[in-house]
Amino acid sequence: MGPYPFGSGTAASGWAAADSGPQCSASEIDGLLAGAGYRVRSSDLLHVAHSLERLESAIGGGPADHLASAEAVRYNPSDLTTWVNSILSELSSSLPPLRPPPAAPVAGTWPDLTCFSLPYPQYQTAVIAATRQREEEEGSAIRLVHLLVTCADAVQRGDSGLAGNIIEEMRVVLTRVNTGFGIGKVAGYFVDALCRRIYSPCSSSSSASVAGSAADQEILYHHFYEVSPYLKFAHFMANQAILEAFDGYDRVHVIDFNLMDGLQWPALIQALALRAGGPPFLRLTGIGPPSPDGRDALREVGLRLAELALSVRVRFAFRGVAASRIDDVRPWMLQVVPGEAVAVNSVLQLHRLLGDPGDDAAAPIDSVLGWIVRIQPKIVTVVEQEADHNRPSFLDRFTEALFYYSTMFDSLEAGGGATQKQQQAVAEVYLQREVCNIVCCEGAARVERHEPLVRWRARLGRAGLRAVHLGSNAFKQASMLLTLFSGEGYCVEEVDGCLTLGWHSRPLISASAWRADADVAPLPDSQLFNPGIAATINSTSISGNDNNNTNNFQSMHHGSGNGNAAANNQQNNATCDGGVIGL
Amino acid sequence: MAGSNEVNANESKMVVPLNTWVLISNFKLAYNMLRRPDGTFDRHLAEFLDRKVPANAFPVNGVISFDLLIDRATNLLARIYRPAPTAPPDSHRPSLHADLQSPPSPDPFPVIIFFHGGSFAHSSSNSAIYDSLCRRFVSLCGAVVISVNYRRSPEHRYPCAYDDGWTALKWASTEPWLHSGKDAKLRVFLSGDSSGGNIAHHVAVRAAESGIEVSGNILLNPMFGGNQRTESENTLDGKYFVTVQDRYWYWKAFLPEGADRDHPACNPFGPNGMKLEELPFTKTLVTVAGLDLTRDWQLAYAEGLEKAGHDVKLVYREQATIGFYFLPNTDHFYEVMEEIKNFVSSNC
Numbered sequence: 001m002g003p004y005p006f007g008s009g010t011a012a013s014g015w016a017a018a019d020s021g022p023q024c025s026a027s028e029i030d031g032l033l034a035g036a037g038y039r040v041r042s043s044d045l046l047h048v049a050h051s052l053e054r055l056e057s058a059i060g061g062g063p064a065d066h067l068a069s070a071e072a073v074r075y076n077p078s079d080l081t082t083w084v085n086s087i088l089s090e091l092s093s094s095l096p097p098l099r100p101p102p103a104a105p106v107a108g109t110w111p112d113l114t115c116f117s118l119p120y121p122q123y124q125t126a127v128i129a130a131t132r133q134r135e136e137e138e139g140s141a142i143r144l145v146h147l148l149v150t151c152a153d154a155v156q157r158g159d160s161g162l163a164g165n166i167i168e169e170m171r172v173v174l175t176r177v178n179t180g181f182g183i184g185k186v187a188g189y190f191v192d193a194l195c196r197r198i199y200s201p202c203s204s205s206s207s208a209s210v211a212g213s214a215a216d217q218e219i220l221y222h223h224f225y226e227v228s229p230y231l232k233f234a235h236f237m238a239n240q241a242i243l244e245a246f247d248g249y250d251r252v253h254v255i256d257f258n259l260m261d262g263l264q265w266p267a268l269i270q271a272l273a274l275r276a277g278g279p280p281f282l283r284l285t286g287i288g289p290p291s292p293d294g295r296d297a298l299r300e301v302g303l304r305l306a307e308l309a310l311s312v313r314v315r316f317a318f319r320g321v322a323a324s325r326i327d328d329v330r331p332w333m334l335q336v337v338p339g340e341a342v343a344v345n346s347v348l349q350l351h352r353l354l355g356d357p358g359d360d361a362a363a364p365i366d367s368v369l370g371w372i373v374r375i376q377p378k379i380v381t382v383v384e385q386e387a388d389h390n391r392p393s394f395l396d397r398f399t400e401a402l403f404y405y406s407t408m409f410d411s412l413e414a415g416g417g418a419t420q421k422q423q424q425a426v427a428e429v430y431l432q433r434e435v436c437n438i439v440c441c442e443g444a445a446r447v448e449r450h451e452p453l454v455r456w457r458a459r460l461g462r463a464g465l466r467a468v469h470l471g472s473n474a475f476k477q478a479s480m481l482l483t484l485f486s487g488e489g490y491c492v493e494e495v496d497g498c499l500t501l502g503w504h505s506r507p508l509i510s511a512s513a514w515r516a517d518a519d520v521a522p523l524p525d526s527q528l529f530n531p532g533i534a535a536t537i538n539s540t541s542i543s544g545n546d547n548n549n550t551n552n553f554q555s556m557h558h559g560s561g562n563g564n565a566a567a568n569n570q571q572n573n574a575t576c577d578g579g580v581i582g583l
Numbered sequence: 584m585a586g587s588n589e590v591n592a593n594e595s596k597m598v599v600p601l602n603t604w605v606l607i608s609n610f611k612l613a614y615n616m617l618r619r620p621d622g623t624f625d626r627h628l629a630e631f632l633d634r635k636v637p638a639n640a641f642p643v644n645g646v647i648s649f650d651l652l653i654d655r656a657t658n659l660l661a662r663i664y665r666p667a668p669t670a671p672p673d674s675h676r677p678s679l680h681a682d683l684q685s686p687p688s689p690d691p692f693p694v695i696i697f698f699h700g701g702s703f704a705h706s707s708s709n710s711a712i713y714d715s716l717c718r719r720f721v722s723l724c725g726a727v728v729i730s731v732n733y734r735r736s737p738e739h740r741y742p743c744a745y746d747d748g749w750t751a752l753k754w755a756s757t758e759p760w761l762h763s764g765k766d767a768k769l770r771v772f773l774s775g776d777s778s779g780g781n782i783a784h785h786v787a788v789r790a791a792e793s794g795i796e797v798s799g800n801i802l803l804n805p806m807f808g809g810n811q812r813t814e815s816e817n818t819l820d821g822k823y824f825v826t827v828q829d830r831y832w833y834w835k836a837f838l839p840e841g842a843d844r845d846h847p848a849c850n851p852f853g854p855n856g857m858k859l860e861e862l863p864f865t866k867t868l869v870t871v872a873g874l875d876l877t878r879d880w881q882l883a884y885a886e887g888l889e890k891a892g893h894d895v896k897l898v899y900r901e902q903a904t905i906g907f908y909f910l911p912n913t914d915h916f917y918e919v920m921e922e923i924k925n926f927v928s929s930n931c
Contacts, residue, residue, distance in 0.1 A: 030602050032602050032910045032911070032912060033602050033605065033606060033910075035711065035715050035910075036606055036634060036711050036712045036715065036909065036910070037634020037635070037636070037711035037712075038606070038609070038634065040602075040605070045601050045602060045605055046601065048605055049596075049601060049604060049605050049608070052605065052608045052609060052612060053608075055612060056608075056611075056612065059615065063615070063618070063619070063620050064612070064615035064616050065615075065616060065617070065618065065619045065620070065625070067615070067616045068616040068617065068625050068628055073616065073628065073632075074631065077613075077631070077632045077634065078634060080605070080609060084609075084612075475652075476651065476652075476684075479649070479650060479651065479652070480640060480649050480683055483637065483638040483639060483640045483648070483649045483650065484640055484641065488635065488637045
């Protein structure tokens with residue numbers, strides 16, 4: 001049929017095989033069908049064609065909707081060879097015998113049919129075995145979920161004997177499922193977490209060991225950032241809101257509640273560099289846990305960001321604030337300067353300030369929200385997990401988490417190729433730690449107290465913050481961002497001006513932006529900043545000479561009019577890192 | 584009826600390449616499973632079997648794609664295809680990502696609003712076969728292609744698909760980046776295959792009534808019908824992948840309850856059709872496959888346009904079957920693509 005080959009070349013868009021090249025080898029995948037979403041070896045095409053004909057004969061001319069209930073119909077449709085053969089196998093008893101090939105081959109179209117062979121019985125037994133195995137696995141998975149919930153219930157009632165027995169049983173069931181992916185894997189994590197809860201209950205010290213070192217946590221975070229769009233979405237949305245809020249300001253100050261590797265900030269720095277009318281003077285205050293072993297992780301990040309800012313000609317100053325908990329931070333440590341536009345950025349941090357519901361008095365969230373509001377930020381960007389993992393009932397929390405993290409793990413699995421798989425494994429450890437914290441820890445040790453957006457709205461509203469609509473442009477751009485990922489199940493939704501990113505219509509993370517109500521009284525200057533410091537920042541050029549600056553900074557501290565805390569106060573665990581790094 | 588099936592298979596085998604035969608036969612098998620005699624449709628299985636591809640903002644052969652929600656109220660999605668954007672010469676822009684919604688060139692360019700086929704019930708804008716076709720249109724014509732994910736039957740009957748098409752056209756007319764040339768005009772073509780061709784026609788009628796100028800219609804094997812039995816329906820029934828009965832099923836699923844196939848949606852030049860003589864209806868390029876059993880209805884459509892005084896170019900491929908435009912492996916494919924390219928460039 002013409003000079004056109006069956007198909008060769010890349011499968012990316014199908015039509016790339018337009019050039020009539022040499023006939024592809026028989027074991028190769030037909031490139032044109034690949035572009036249509038079907039992987040069929042060229043050498044199998046004839047066989048598939050015959051199978052299709054047989055199926056058609058079996059159906060006759062009438063309706064075929066009864067075929068839809070065949071098990072094999074739900075096999076991978078892209079693997080057309082297996083798909084068609086499996087359906088045939090399932091119907092094998094009702095099919096007419098194989099038709100003998102026609103006496104004279106039809107010249108000029110299809111080649112000799114004598115190569116046609118169908119190892120029928122082998123297909124049949126393989127299909128039946130595969131079906132049985134799948135049924136067994138599905139049954140085990142359902143059983144696991146049932147056992148998990150039953151175990152959690154036993155834990156809640158304090159029946160650790162029963163809980164222990166159920167755990168043993170779950171371990172047995174786990175040997176019968178594939179724990180490499182899907183429900184088997186997630187169940188494995190939850191069984192481990194339950195085990196830990198029963199046999200080594202959480203205290204503050206062990207929660208630290210569960211959480212691992214801060215450096216480990218950064219690595220895990222980085223991998224999670226790489227293999228999934230959640231953190232990228234979060235950073236992107238927050239940066240958009242910050243950029244818009246900073247419009248028209250010459251001096252801007254971003255306060256990042258969890259600096260980590262500073263992954264969020266290169267994009268903002270570059271965007272500010274390209275701003276119409278030129279970039280503002282950008283200050284970044286990064287809060288993070290203190291580094292052990294004499295390292296100064298915060299400053300290292302600050303230095304890297306300063307180099308980047310220098311390369312794109314953005315005047316930049318960095319300050320690190322080392323604090324184990326956000327509530328150890330005091331506003332004066334942030335050195336807010338009058339006249340600058342402030343953005344407070346919290347990615348997955350606010351939930352750590354919550355307490356048990358109903359016990360709000362003890363929770364630091366309100367005092368932190370209080371001072372956030374009173375430093376009068378132009379924008380507060382909040383990213384949180386969209387889940388209810390702070391419910392008073394352990395069983396409720398457990399079940400919620402099981403479904404949340406199943407969805408989350410599912411979405412990770414849908415991502416890329418071999419190298420991605422290694423990163424994915426590390427990213428999963430990141431999530432596994434969250435699971436452990438939710439399941440194993442109580443009281444102050446439990447920091448993964450995720451609450452849904454609707455409750456954050458109420459809380460932030462009570463504190464005097466009003467939502468800033470993220471806008472349809474942000475929605476559009478978020479959707480575009482998602483097209484860079486191969487997993488097709490991600491979905492962005494807009495809910496009253498906030499955006500959520502989810503997997504298959506289950507929102508998993510939310511991004512929102514807020515500003516302070518006009519009628520909230522600002523913090524008194526003495527609590528907010530030291531006028532002496534402000535004068536210094538305004539008038540002197542900030543050099544990269546760290547020693548000088550450190551000395552200056554510490555001396556300013558001691559001279560501060562505010563008696564609350566000096567740099568090395570034992571009472572609170574925050575220290576202000578020296579080294580204001582600038583250009 | 585094993586005997587007649589044998590004849591059928593042999594005939595279609597002789598006119599299409601093997602991989603095309605496998606592709607379309609597979610669709611036929613799958614579609615047969617999805618249609619139920621009571622008029623319902625197994626949508627879940629349909630979505631499971633449909634081979635889909637994600638949008639891709641990284642250029643593949645110089646073309647990128649992205650999905651947009653163009654109407655919140657109806658959740659109307661469209662996939663936009665365009666030539667990969669080149670880096671801006673000067674970059675005083677605050678946006679963090681390359682500007683996907685910017686004109687692909689400073690010169691006038693065509694915008695093709697495309698409606699995928701599937702007899703009003705099957706496929707989506709992210710179906711692999713249509714993703715390939717739209718990408719081809721971008722390269723062929725230097726166009727921005729908007730593939731509309733219109734609502735399908737039987738869940739959404741007439742006129743939902745037409746409404747969605749109209750929404751897409753209105754949306755395009757309000758997007759500044761789609762306007763080009765010194766006169767900042769939207770140089771829009773309405774296009775589609777099978778049911779998509781039918782939708783393109785009806786949207787073009789609405790455009791003509793509303794004063795929105797359309798540069799041209801490109802209809803590939805458009806889906807039309809009527810109460811009468813035509814000759815081609817009789818002689819070709821079941822021979823080339825399609826049966827008259829399945830056509831009837833799809834019309835019944837799309838048209839309003841109780842309507843017959845002389846409804847103007849199905850038969851625009853039939854007894855209930857609208858007179859197009861007075862309307863400033865656009866120029867049309869229609870391709871008709873000689874081995875498509877609805878060939879006579881398509882030829883009647885072309886004739887109807889002509890009789891109403893409108894510009895029609897008929898491209899009749901005698902030995903082509905349905906779906907010849909899915910795989911680039913026949914003369915039909917390449918020659919029709921060339922016709923489309925010429926039609927677009929001369930009317931842009």
